[in-house]
Amino acid sequence: MVPFIDLRREYEEVRSDVASAISRVLDSGWFVLGNEVTQFEQAFADYVATKYAVGVNSGSDALFLALKALGIGRTDEVITVSHTVVSTADAIVRCGAKPVFVDITPDTYCIDVARIEERITERTKAILPVHIYGHPAELDRITKLAKQYDLFVVEDACQAHGAEYKGKKVGSFGDAGCFSFYPTKNLGSYGDGGMVVTDNKDLAKKVELLRNYGQSRKYYHDEVAVNSRLDELQAAVLGVKLSHLNEWNERRRRLAGLYVELLDGTNVTLPVEKGYAKHVYHLFVVRLPQRDVCQRSLQKAGIQTQIHYPIPVHKQKAYAWVANATKLEETEVACDQILSLPLYPCLTRDEVAEVAGVMKRACC
Numbered sequence: 001m002v003p004f005i006d007l008r009r010e011y012e013e014v015r016s017d018v019a020s021a022i023s024r025v026l027d028s029g030w031f032v033l034g035n036e037v038t039q040f041e042q043a044f045a046d047y048v049a050t051k052y053a054v055g056v057n058s059g060s061d062a063l064f065l066a067l068k069a070l071g072i073g074r075t076d077e078v079i080t081v082s083h084t085v086v087s088t089a090d091a092i093v094r095c096g097a098k099p100v101f102v103d104i105t106p107d108t109y110c111i112d113v114a115r116i117e118e119r120i121t122e123r124t125k126a127i128l129p130v131h132i133y134g135h136p137a138e139l140d141r142i143t144k145l146a147k148q149y150d151l152f153v154v155e156d157a158c159q160a161h162g163a164e165y166k167g168k169k170v171g172s173f174g175d176a177g178c179f180s181f182y183p184t185k186n187l188g189s190y191g192d193g194g195m196v197v198t199d200n201k202d203l204a205k206k207v208e209l210l211r212n213y214g215q216s217r218k219y220y221h222d223e224v225a226v227n228s229r230l231d232e233l234q235a236a237v238l239g240v241k242l243s244h245l246n247e248w249n250e251r252r253r254r255l256a257g258l259y260v261e262l263l264d265g266t267n268v269t270l271p272v273e274k275g276y277a278k279h280v281y282h283l284f285v286v287r288l289p290q291r292d293v294c295q296r297s298l299q300k301a302g303i304q305t306q307i308h309y310p311i312p313v314h315k316q317k318a319y320a321w322v323a324n325a326t327k328l329e330e331t332e333v334a335c336d337q338i339l340s341l342p343l344y345p346c347l348t349r350d351e352v353a354e355v356a357g358v359m360k361r362a363c364c
């Protein structure tokens with residue numbers, strides 16, 4: 001039996017530090033927007049190497065508030081991918097703007113940069129690349145296009161805490177970088193949480209305003225906004241876990257290396273790590289023509305797998321109104337062939353070997 005994920009194993013490694021962080025918050029009697037959030041924001045900004053970080057309620061809201069703070073609104077278009085969590089596109093629509101989907105490259109599953117330019121119109125305001133599965137999108141070419149056409153770049157780094165593009169952390173390339181602290185992410189809280197990082201002071205101030213009822217000072221509201229705050233308990237927990245993030249990512253990378261070693265030479269298409277990339281393997285996604293048959297065989301052998309994601313955003317009922325002239329061929333083929341194998345820092349090498357062994361017998 002190999003579970004797809006088991007967060008209790010990770011908790012064992014931080015149990016006592018988490019317990020003291022939680023009691024510190026409970027003893028303080030202060031639960032929303034206090035020292036814990038400020039300290040974690042600073043620590044996270046230092047980690048990503050941006051000047052500012054603003055804690056919010058989720059990765060979804062990080063994307064929404066970053067776009068809103070940049071002034072994205074009605075009649076605007078934002079270029080992104082359909083091969084992502086639906087909330088990437090939701091964030092655009094919640095601003096009143098329209099998502100314009102570009103296909104992915106079949107090896108990294110990130111936005112196909114060569115297809116961006118043909119979708120730029122006079123309404124385009126931003127490019128929103130997703131560093132899917134923990135592999136960075138091609139940020140040099142994206143930021144260059146953005147400069148050429150005067151567009152903003154907002155990075156969806158919700159699966160890529162610690163991932164690097166040419167030696168620099170993702171999230172620090174765009175006008176804003178957005179992170180999620182959903183429990184299963186590379187850095188996860190014990191509930192919901194998110195972060196917007198940026199080097200732009202005005203943008204950081206704007207997100208701070210928007211996350212807290214548009215309040216510039218107590219009882220003065222400059223904008224109609226939302227309540228989307230990171231709370232003190234989650235910030236304290238995240239502060240503890242941030243100190244483990246590099247090591248946990250290294251373990252993910254070593255386990256990914258073991259999968260690659262064991263499955264090399266089979267008909268399973270393995271994930272790639274481009275020369276410019278440091279992959280943090282939020283997910284270990286392989287590709288097989290007989291995906292469904294393989295998944296069932298693995299299930300019978302007690303090995304849990306998942307599909308991220310079986311239905312692309314442009315095929316969702318909620319997005320039927322987004323007319324898309326371009327066919328997203330690679331996106332659609334990928335959805336039928338991808339399979340996420342168990343991969344998390346506390347998975348054992350024996351478990352990886354077990355998964356690979358069953359795959360070789362049942363899927364190759």
Ligand SMILES: *Cc1c(COP(=O)(O)O)cnc(C)c1O
Pocket residue numbers: 057058059060061084085087088130132156158159180181182192193194
């Ligand atoms: C998790 C995730 C989100 C949303 O984050 P939440 O914290 O769950 O709202 C957005 N985009 C991507 C790529 C994600 O993986």
